[in-house]
Amino acid sequence: MGFGRYVTARVLWAGVVSLIITTITFLLVSAAPNPSVQEAATQAALQGGDPAEAAERARELRGLDQPLYVRYMDFIESVYTFDWGWSRSRSQPVTEALGQGLYYTAQYSVPWTVLTVLIGPLVGVYSAANMYSWKDHAATGFAFFGYAIPNFFFGIILLLIFGVWLEVIPVVYNTDVAVFSAQNAVQLSIPVFVLVTGSIGGIMRVSRNESAEFQNAEFMKTAKAKGVSPIRAYAYHVMRPTLVPLSTTLVGQLLALFLGSSLLVEVVFGIPGIGRVTYNALIAQDTNLLLGSTLAFTFIAVIGNLLEDLVFTVLDPRISYDDR
Amino acid sequence: MSRRHTDRTDDDSRHIGRRQWLSALGIAGVATLAGCSEQGGDGGDGSDGEDGSDGGNGTDDGDGEDGSDGGNAVDVGDFPQFGVGDLYGQEVARTLARDAFEQSEYEYGFDGDTMVNPDGDQVEINIYHSAGQETSQLTAEFIAQELGQNLGINVVVEAIDGTRFNNEYWTAEAQGGTDTVNGEELEWASPTPQNPGPRSVTSNEPWDMSIVFGLNTYPLNPLTNEVFFDGANTFYNPVGYYPQFDVQALFEDAREATTREELQQAFVEIFENLAREQPYITLLFSDDLVGYNPDLNGPIENFSNGWDLPAWHFEDPSVSGSYDTVTSAGFTTLNPLYNTENGAGDAIARALDQGYTFDENQEYFPLLYDMSTEDGEVWTFEVRENLQFSEPYGQVTAEDFVYLIQELHQSDWANTAASSSWDGVEVEQTGEFEFEATLETPNLLWPQTYDPLLYPIPRDLVEPYVEEEDVDGLEQDEELLELQFTGNLGAFTLDEWNRGSGTEYTRNDEYYLRDIDEGPDLFSEGPLFEEASISVVEEQASRLGALETGEADSAAIPPEQYESYDEDENVTVRQVPTPYNTIISVNQRENGWNAGPGNLFQHVPFRQALASAISKDQLIEGVYRGLAEPHFTWQPRWSEFYPGDE
Numbered sequence: 015m016g017f018g019r020y021v022t023a024r025v026l027w028a029g030v031v032s033l034i035i036t037t038i039t040f041l042l043v044s045a046a047p048n049p050s051v052q053e054a055a056t057q058a059a060l061q062g063g064d065p066a067e068a069a070e071r072a073r074e075l076r077g078l079d080q081p082l083y084v085r086y087m088d089f090i091e092s093v094y095t096f097d098w099g100w101s102r103s104r105s106q107p108v109t110e111a112l113g114q115g116l117y118y119t120a121q122y123s124v125p126w127t128v129l130t131v132l133i134g135p136l137v138g139v140y141s142a143a144n145m146y147s148w149k150d151h152a153a154t155g156f157a158f159f160g161y162a163i164p165n166f167f168f169g170i171i172l173l174l175i176f177g178v179w180l181e182v183i184p185v186v187y188n189t190d191v192a193v194f195s196a197q198n199a200v201q202l203s204i205p206v207f208v209l210v211t212g213s214i215g216g217i218m219r220v221s222r223n224e225s226a227e228f229q230n231a232e233f234m235k236t237a238k239a240k241g242v243s244p245i246r247a248y249a250y251h252v253m254r255p256t257l258v259p260l261s262t263t264l265v266g267q268l269l270a271l272f273l274g275s276s277l278l279v280e281v282v283f284g285i286p287g288i289g290r291v292t293y294n295a296l297i298a299q300d301t302n303l304l305l306g307s308t309l310a311f312t313f314i315a316v317i318g319n320l321l322e323d324l325v326f327t328v329l330d331p332r333i334s335y336d337d338r
Numbered sequence: 339m340s341r342r343h344t345d346r347t348d349d350d351s352r353h354i355g356r357r358q359w360l361s362a363l364g365i366a367g368v369a370t371l372a373g374c375s376e377q378g379g380d381g382g383d384g385s386d387g388e389d390g391s392d393g394g395n396g397t398d399d400g401d402g403e404d405g406s407d408g409g410n411a412v413d414v415g416d417f418p419q420f421g422v423g424d425l426y427g428q429e430v431a432r433t434l435a436r437d438a439f440e441q442s443e444y445e446y447g448f449d450g451d452t453m454v455n456p457d458g459d460q461v462e463i464n465i466y467h468s469a470g471q472e473t474s475q476l477t478a479e480f481i482a483q484e485l486g487q488n489l490g491i492n493v494v495v496e497a498i499d500g501t502r503f504n505n506e507y508w509t510a511e512a513q514g515g516t517d518t519v520n521g522e523e524l525e526w527a528s529p530t531p532q533n534p535g536p537r538s539v540t541s542n543e544p545w546d547m548s549i550v551f552g553l554n555t556y557p558l559n560p561l562t563n564e565v566f567f568d569g570a571n572t573f574y575n576p577v578g579y580y581p582q583f584d585v586q587a588l589f590e591d592a593r594e595a596t597t598r599e600e601l602q603q604a605f606v607e608i609f610e611n612l613a614r615e616q617p618y619i620t621l622l623f624s625d626d627l628v629g630y631n632p633d634l635n636g637p638i639e640n641f642s643n644g645w646d647l648p649a650w651h652f653e654d655p656s657v658s659g660s661y662d663t664v665t666s667a668g669f670t671t672l673n674p675l676y677n678t679e680n681g682a683g684d685a686i687a688r689a690l691d692q693g694y695t696f697d698e699n700q701e702y703f704p705l706l707y708d709m710s711t712e713d714g715e716v717w718t719f720e721v722r723e724n725l726q727f728s729e730p731y732g733q734v735t736a737e738d739f740v741y742l743i744q745e746l747h748q749s750d751w752a753n754t755a756a757s758s759s760w761d762g763v764e765v766e767q768t769g770e771f772e773f774e775a776t777l778e779t780p781n782l783l784w785p786q787t788y789d790p791l792l793y794p795i796p797r798d799l800v801e802p803y804v805e806e807e808d809v810d811g812l813e814q815d816e817e818l819l820e821l822q823f824t825g826n827l828g829a830f831t832l833d834e835w836n837r838g839s840g841t842e843y844t845r846n847d848e849y850y851l852r853d854i855d856e857g858p859d860l861f862s863e864g865p866l867f868e869e870a871s872i873s874v875v876e877e878q879a880s881r882l883g884a885l886e887t888g889e890a891d892s893a894a895i896p897p898e899q900y901e902s903y904d905e906d907e908n909v910t911v912r913q914v915p916t917p918y919n920t921i922i923s924v925n926q927r928e929n930g931w932n933a934g935p936g937n938l939f940q941h942v943p944f945r946q947a948l949a950s951a952i953s954k955d956q957l958i959e960g961v962y963r964g965l966a967e968p969h970f971t972w973q974p975r976w977s978e979f980y981p982g983d984e
Binding site: 100102103104105106111114115118170173174177178181184185186187189190281282283284286287290291294298 | 664668670671672673810813814819836837838839842873874875876877879880883884886887889890
């Protein structure tokens, strides 16, 4: 099997996975009672009308009297044409709500992800190279501190120090400034710092242990014997095999963080990102928006896994796609 | 914010009393004895009719009105103020309690300092407070200490989650039924979860006393208090209170009043009786604490704080700066037809005025229209002639309002937020700038119900939706959602509504309010800010931080941080009175009073005894840091309908 065929197969499989998840979502939603139908019935009852008739009318208006397969086809069509309906809790189309959320989330999560992926393994390999020295302990201590302190708490403390006392960053997040401006970089510096310190701990530890295994491997001895510089030896011969097992955890972990810890940081720093959009949709029982964000995360996860599988083969030539 | 941390020791010293109160509490289980007997009407139907009481110095033979406590050794007067002055203390509380023991068919009494039940055991009852709320807990502990000292009751303090309390204790399955109240047969024909039936109908869980919920006292429109007190079978009566005065006749008088004097007379009599009967043991009204930028001129410590926002300004009265506020939650919609949230209401109000407001004397102040009536039945609306929508909608006329009421609020398809306000109201246009509304039953306080409060909406904008009966289209219309039609109708113009982060406005140079004759002089130049904004900041610590750094000009202050902000020169704290009270709800239903047979809470003198055993002044000073007003009857002191107490 060639690389092209492998990629095609993975992409097709990703399509099937997303279809399965969408179908399950549809079945769950159609099994649940529709709030707008109940609302219509209640309204009718309060005004002295016939609740059953009002519910019937509401069902008709929303096409809920159609057979299941027709509704299923409609649903699938609207999902894949991005017609995701109206968000009642924000009074705007769902795609627009998600787009706005992602716009603000991307502004801090892109630097966050890049820095985490860069710094985490670096610190890990550095620790491994200086194992059990004070440098190792300092790096490990730093990583554990960030991992251990809750993000929202760390965020509030830093906001207090830099926002309220020193007044170097604004307390209220300003959505007016341009994405690539010094002002934006300043107001995002603290949230990004909090998130990076929170996420490199795990990565640093895994890469430290992995690279400890490789730095005494046969191929390192060979490299050293051939006179390869220490930097090149670590960057090339240790880092690469270290990243293989790491890349499996990276994607999953970052996706979880995307929704989980970013919500708290968004709340503390007042960033109107995707975490808050999803959380508020849940609280407000905004079905359309909730469905939309579920689907969005599903698609991100499917694509993430796809990328992960492809990155594997690039990182480690020993893994071949021939036998998959 | 640093001050908050370093001042911790000061904070603790203010709570010295706390350990004291704790020591007054015994730890013991709650006896859950049932066997309450239903107390029949205990003589007298209460009201001695209209005697033209003006609420003056009540030294007359007011006892006659009580009916129930004829042999009372304590003269409580027309308008008793329990818990202060002569009506506070061990002696008066015990005298009143003894009256209650006489009324009870069971033998309660005092054994030395302790109150004992017929078995000779100390009376032990429990009180619930909101879990996790320090003020609520301290209040409950203070009550326990006072009732222990002055009445010898062992009060057990318990915390409970508000939702759980509501579902299992406060409300019950509506069953209905009949009972004898004041010697008359009364039917619970339309029971509700908040008044499921007579006293025999009870919630799932037994409870004695609670301070979990406070209620609204509706000072602008006291008629609304019908829901609590219009007879034992009224809409909202979780505690099973049976009024012993003819409250229904008095509410009827208030409803039918055609002059302000008649109205006041009826209300004053109602509130005097409620002060005497203590259906709920009234404790206090706590203030809202709002922190402001100290340079800001305008905020007042008044229920109507903010009504004259167009005259607010920084330092000298000229147009400058930006008025920035923060809110804890985003807005669901800014469509004026469908908004039901307070926060979004504020966001709309920056850019679009409503029909009228109330000034600092709680008097009607006309914005878009003036309302007048002869008898409270037919109301005339006079629309100002200088109101303009944005192009292409032109001038605001009576037709826009009439169309809005008839075709949207009164339609059966649109379900607008105001639809219930216009049920049964007949509306007719009587001129280009005038229309009339005829009510089913007259109501002199109609404006105070906020029912006739309208937003101006252009007829041409909504007409296409009306023809199609298109609710979704109307709800999702961009011009309505983004307030693009507001012309000269608001102090500011909405620039942007970012769903996640809030709203931004710029000054409206054409604001109609500049040309009106009424109101403060500064209206002629208003508004006095170049810009305005409302930012959504969900985290309280961040909102307070923004207030301290000056990024926000106003934010709510939590009571426990009052001192640190009051001392902060970057913040001016205002105490804004509220109509929400703090009360002890005493369960007069059959699952209340778990200290022995009978239910002493059902006897007026016993509730009076409880009220006079708790010092309102000490409670306010000790727990509320002086940030509250004592509460004697179902109105705050600043209400027009508060019985005189001078």
